[in-house]
Amino acid sequence: MKRLLPLAAGALMLSNPVSAEEQTKPNFIMLLADDMGWGDIGNNGHPLIVTPNLDAMADNGMNLSRCYAPCATCSPSRAAILTGRNNLRVGLTSYMKTPADGFVGKWHLLESEITYAEALRDAGYATAHYGKWHVGYLCQEQTPKNFMTPGMAGFDDWFTSHNILYTYDPYAKLPNNKDEKHLYFDNGKFISLKEGQARPELRKDDATIVMDKTLGFIEEQAKAKKPFAVAVWFHHVHNPLSQNPELRKLYPEDMDDKLALYLSNVTAMDVEVGRLREKLRELGIADNTMVMFSSDNGPRVAGPGQAKLIAGEANDGKFRYGPSGSPGPFKGGKYGLWEAGTLVPGVIEWPAKIKAGSTSAVPTVLTDYMPTVLAAAGIPMPNDRTYDGIDINPLLEGKMTERPAPIQFAAGGSRSLIKGKYKLFIESKRNEQNIMLFDLEADPYEDNNIAAKMPEKVESMKAELLSWSKDAEADYERSLSEYNAKN
Known part of the structure; x- marks a missing residue:
């Protein structure tokens, strides 16, 4: 059993304080899309x-135009979000795969890691996870040793699948090459294909299924006046996508079906964002609740077999979109550390703290989530390990104009460092001569490698990145040793 984390002397006071009889600690909701582009x-x-609810959320909160996922693939980003630590430190540079398991995809988040859910739960919060997990298997029958459930990671209530599902009517059939144990578990109880097909509440849009669980949990906590933290991790818009027929009607009949399929799956999440925002206002807790929407990595638009992107008018005609998502005007996509691999939508609404209509181009990364919510709840960060995320409450309050710490990325053999307006990119760790430097302020689309023009900047940032990488890789080795000892 993990140690309890102590509360700070006093909880953070909100800008609109409430009476002593009412709940004063803020609530936290993270809405996470899968493979959704910037x-x-x-x-x-x-x-x-068609995203009117996300647009309204941004208009009433803050749009983070330079919000980064921790990594360019799913599992590493999710592990980093949960822990506030770069994915390299927790033993992962690709999805559910490490050398320790022969790269077969059975990795799990280690129990020695402390998640934000554990810290909040130990401080009196009700915690829940609904949707996709993908940082550990959910039962011993599926893999006897390589499992880590949301319950083991600090979530009191969970209705969760291990990985992908069909996004509309997920119990219609199993995803290709997946066994039944990829379907939902309800607090550890497996819901089989046969059982799910007989339950009408599980035969609709998966985003609705996930939000139904969320709203029920929120109502229960609001009635009890108990602070809560919910992770709503949608399966949308990762393949296999399936078509919600009602949402298809929101797009032109003559639109390419594959494009309409993708767009309507984004709209499915947007509809549920609308339901959530309405419920928070109905319960009178919207002001005291931080809601964040983002994605675990960029879209699947790069590589062989991907459809050609369509040029849009935004960003001087550099904006691109298609049936596998939109990287906007940025280079690359999922799997790589070019900007579009990690630059994702970032919208935060929190009326008690954020001025409506705010925007920020200060770089943030989803590894910041744990330090931020713990600081807002008045809970100290554990001091026995290294964290890569920072507390961005000052940014949300309009008091931070520059990021005080760099952001590091590790994906496969690639490394990159964003510090101020510069990005150093080592595309392959095995070839440190292939180093690129970009001025993201003057060249956000990474068109001009200026490494040859600024050798001193390259050397200083390279030294900083390699020093961080050495330290993180030491944590990586410790994580693998712990994993091997268990498995």
């Missing part, structure tokens, strides 16, 4: 997508 939201310039 451009897949109306506020970021998509010419066709």
Whole structure:
């Protein structure tokens, strides 16, 4: 059993304090899309997508135009979000795969890691996870040793699948090459294909299924006046996508079906964002609740077999979109550390703290989530390990104009460092001569490698990145040793 984390002397006071009889600690909701591109939201310039609720959320909160996922693939980002630590430190540079398991995809988040859910739960919060997990298997029958459930990671209530599901009517059939244990578990109880097909509440849009669970949990906590933290991790818009027929009607009949399929799956999440925002206001807790929407990595638009992107008018005609998502005007996509691999939508609404209509181009990363919510709840960070995320409450309050710490990325053999306006990119750790430097302020689309023009800047940032990488890789080795000892 993990140690309890002590509370700070006093909880953070909100700008609109409430009476002593009412709950004063803020609530936290993280809405996480899967494989959604930076451009897949109306506020970021998509010419066709229907996202009125996300747009309204941004208009009433803050749009983070330089919000980064911790990594360019799913599992590493999710592990980093949960722990506030770069994915390299927790033993992962690709999805559910490490040398320790022969790269077969049975990795799990280690129990020695402390998640934000554990810290909040130990401080009196009710915690829940609904949707996709993908940082550990959910039962011993599926893999006897390589499992880590949301319950083991600090979530009191969970209705969760291990990985992908069909996004509309997920119990219609199993995803290709997946066994039944990829379907939902309800607090550890497996819901089989046969059982799910007989339950009407599980035969609709998966985003609705996940939000139904969320709203029920929130109502229960609001009635009890108990602070809560919910992770709503949608399966949308990762393949296999399936078509919600009602949402298809929101797009032109003559639109390419594959494009309409993708866009309507984004809209499915948007509809549920609308239901959530309405419920928070109905319960009178919207002001005291931080809601964040983002994605675990960029879209699947790079590589062989991907459909050609369509040029839009935004960003001087550099904006691109298609049936696998939109990287906006940025280079690359999922799996790589070019900007579009990690630059994702970032919208935060929190009326008690954030001025409506705020925007920020200060770089943030989802590894910041744990330090931020713990600081807002008045809970100290554990001091026995290294954290890569920072507390961005000052940014949300309009008091931070520059990020005080760099952001590091590790994906496969690639490394990159963002510090101020510069990005150093080592595309392959095995070839440190292939180093690129970009001025993201003057060249956000990474068109001009200026490494040859600024050798001193390259050397200083390279030394900083390699020093961080050495330290993180030491944590990586410790994580693998712990994993091997268990398995």
